[in-house]
Amino acid sequence: MALELNHLLLLCRAGFERECAVEIQERAAVVGVYGFPRFKGESGYVEFVCQQANGAVQIMQRIDWRSLVFTRQWAACIAPLTDIPRNDRVGFFLQHLDGFPQCGEVWIEAADSEVGSGLQGLCRKLVPPLAAALRKAGVLTAKRDTHLERLYIGWMNESQVFIGLADPHLASPWPQGVMRLKFPPAAPSRSTLKLEEAWLFFLTEEARQAMLKPGMKAVDLGASPGGWTWQLANRYMKTTSVDNGPMDDALMAGGMVTHVEGDGFTYVPDRPVDWMVCDIADKPARVIDLMTKWITRGWCRYTVFNLKLPMQKRYTTYQQCLEVLQAGCAEAELNVHIEARHLYHDREEITLFVCRDEDWRRVNGLS
Ligand SMILES: C[S@@+](CC[C@H](N)C(=O)[O-])C[C@H]1O[C@@H](n2cnc3c(N)ncnc32)[C@H](O)[C@@H]1O
Incomplete structure (x- = not known):
């Protein structure tokens, strides 16, 4: 079956899901992609479900990610997966990669939220075994290649995981879309x-x-x-x-x-x-x-x-x-x-x- 990426996953600051959702719906319509957002307050993410095939990819290609005010990071995904088995997560993901092109990297991220912070350790731990299995299956290049598509796994809660692609030229270069900076000790305030x-x-x-x-x-x-x-x-x-x-x-x-x-x-x-x-x-x-x-x-x-x-x-x-x-x-x-x-x-x-x-x-x- 041909790969269809109709679900756009957007990360935002927890509590700003509504703004992120309204903005993407409005901006997507301007570039000719229609759909509806789904979100829960304080979750730190929004799912935008597109009506047309590969709508999520079209949005990423037609809208400069930097021009979005409330979206920090995004990826074009297949429908979210539920019921992730605890005993073979790697095998489970491999089963759902039909039609995916060879990617240069794999990113596994949680949202910047209370739920997400509890999942970050799991995301980090999963990268090495998953990357090894993906390389073996030919889904990932032998060496990291930051010009090829990024295989993106968004672990949003215990039972909802998004798998998709992010062209690194069309998405934020920072994990979770967050630019982390060191506080200069001589500065008088965190502002x-x-x-x-x-x-x-x-x-x-x-x-x-x-x-x-x-x-x-x-x-x-x-x-x-x-x-x-x-x-x-x-x-x-x-x-x-x-x-x-x-x-x-x-x-x-x-x-x-x-x-x-x-x-x-x-x-x-x-x-x-x-x-x-x-x-x-x-x-x-x-x-x-x-x-x-x-x-x-x-x-x-x-x-x-x-x-x-x-x-x-x-x-x-x-x-x-x-x-x-x-x-x-x-x-x-x-x-x-x-x-x-x-x-x-x-x-x-x-x-x-x-x-x-x-x-x-x-x-x-x-x-
Ligand atoms: C968020 S703080 C600024 C912090 C500052 N940018 C920093 O990095 O340390 C807001 C400041 O606005 C100031 N402020 C509020 N109304 C003002 C006004 N009408 N004129 C000048 N300053 C004002 C307050 O006194 C307060 O110091």
């Missing part, structure tokens, strides 16, 4: 990892080199105690940190930072800066108006900011904010490059990166 992850996720290597240069000027709105400011100062950017709260003493002693004890919503820079970052915990509608003002008035070239999403209507709130930003830029006749992502280090918030389209094209050598 520092949000900005670091944002730069690593949104900016290409070329963009990082061009956009994060020593000597640049930066403003950090809602800066206290200084985790984001630390990232800017660590790259030798002269930074103005706006917050009524206190800044970390050691950070201030470094001489790169000026602390303005004031309101980020009324602060206006003396002259345009390269970066404005904003982690103010306030209503998303207020924050997006502020960000739109900074971008359209040319007060900054590049920006990374957070939108705290309310418990209810998180996806709608994100969309409304995006519309406000896009409308503001259109009115100012400004073409902008916008990316948004629910980063691993984000909690009840998402992070956006915005810059002028011409800058994005220039730093990435695009015509």
Whole structure:
């Protein structure tokens, strides 16, 4: 029987299944693939069941995984398997690989959830014996090949396992789609990892080199105690940190930072800066108006900011904010490059990166 991959498995942060489901259904319809999502709250994953044959593969080919806000990782799968025998899991998986092409790697992953954390040990333990059996059966190349399809096994709970494929060029390179970063001990707060992850996720290597240069000027709105400011100062950017709260003493002693004890919503820079970052915990509608003002008035070239999403209507709130930003830029006749992502280090918030389209094209050598 020909292989049909009609079930798209999507991993997300536990508690954000609804947003992940709504987003994929909407985006899939735009690229001509129809289906319906299935999910349970706090499970950390969504199954999107496609109506057409190989719909899951088509979605992966037609949508850039990086453009999805709430999906961390995905794979195109056959219908989930149930009743996995405890005594011969390897044999069980081998029986269900009819029609699969030769793969370059096998990944076995659990969701990033309470249930998933109990399954991670099992997933890890299963890789060596399964990989050996797959090699023997010719399903896996003798040597790891990261250009070939990735055989993906998503162990979502004791009795539901997804088997599928992920083209490594069309899926996240990080296990569970999670970029794990080491906390820099000198940084004043764990929030520092949000900005670091944002730069690593949104900016290409070329963009990082061009956009994060020593000597640049930066403003950090809602800066206290200084985790984001630390990232800017660590790259030798002269930074103005706006917050009524206190800044970390050691950070201030470094001489790169000026602390303005004031309101980020009324602060206006003396002259345009390269970066404005904003982690103010306030209503998303207020924050997006502020960000739109900074971008359209040319007060900054590049920006990374957070939108705290309310418990209810998180996806709608994100969309409304995006519309406000896009409308503001259109009115100012400004073409902008916008990316948004629910980063691993984000909690009840998402992070956006915005810059002028011409800058994005220039730093990435695009015509
Ligand atoms: C999540 S914390 C910022 C953490 C910071 N990014 C870091 O890495 O350490 C949010 C900050 O927003 C500040 N804040 C809230 N409203 C503000 C406003 N109107 N103007 C400036 N800062 C504000 C709070 O004082 C708080 O320090």
